[in-house]
Amino acid sequence: MKNYQNQDMDKEGKPKYAELWGDRVVLKELLIASVIGIILTMAFYFNASRYFLSQEGIEPGLAKGYSLMIGIGGCLLGGIISSKLFKPKREVVESGEELDVLGAIEAAGSTLEDEIKAMGNTNKQSIEEMKALGLDALLELDKMKEEN
Incomplete structure (x- = not known):
């Protein structure tokens, strides 16, 4: 079990943060950010797919490729929105030792x-x-x- 400080505990004494890939995260915020990303990615992909497949003169394989690129744009937008909604929780604490x-x-x-x-x-x-x-x-x- 990780050594949590008192301010890192909720009212019930459980840790507010989870350790994920060496970083501290709030699981609720991680879940919300994931849902935002999934919804935007899929919405952009399916709408782009519908649009490009309805266009005359575009091969289906090319239309799907374009749709995938638009879906990636939705994923990036989800990341930007999530980064604005949920600020980093990490604290960088320098020890008292001088840097060499x-x-x-x-x-x-x-x-x-x-x-x-x-x-x-x-x-x-x-x-x-x-x-x-x-x-x-x-x-x-x-x-x-x-x-x-």
Whole structure:
């Protein structure tokens, strides 16, 4: 059994979240998202199939292929709708240990100079996101180079 924190329990003491593919999900939301995806996918597919098969000059095999592509579009729309309805439940918690930035850079097969150059080409929005996520150590690569 997973070690759940108190806020992860419902009123009856059961876990609110289920572990699925290494992520935490609310089963009710997963079920609703799946139903939305299935309904939109099949609705798009069957309506497209009816439309393309009724068109003169389109071979049945080609009409079914077009219908499948439209059905995939319905699946994507279902995913977009579900992502707007149900926000992620995961919490990224950084431990108190400092990141070994230089070790990580070396393990990635890069050099400090390459990373400094890459960070210099990073746009302001990405830098703000890195600051918000607490990844400030990567923004101070110049200082690390001077120290070494």
